[in-house]
Amino acid sequence: GLVWVVACAEGKELGRSPMMLGVNPAWTPIEFRFTVPDGDCRAQSIRLLHDSRSASEQLVTGRSYHDDIRIVRIDTP
Numbered sequence: 001g002l003v004w005v006v007a008c009a010e011g012k013e014l015g016r017s018p019m020m021l022g023v024n025p026a027w028t029p030i031e032f033r034f035t036v037p038d039g040d041c042r043a044q045s046i047r048l049l050h051d052s053r054s055a056s057e058q059l060v061t062g063r064s065y066h067d068d069i070r071i072v073r074i075d076t077p
Helices: none
Strands: 002-008 013-016 044-050
């Protein structure tokens, strides 16, 4: 399946979406939270990955459409 991964530029993973599997006939919202640490993470990246765990999962065909992608800051008290 496909996953969104947010990581520090240095490589430390900060968060990962639930895996998107199979065929969804309608738009399906994907949401996940992550925290950017105060130090040693000056830049972040977000990537869409095929998260294969074995050789039999590496062959992928099809389409994936994504719309209205947003990263929203949630201030904590």
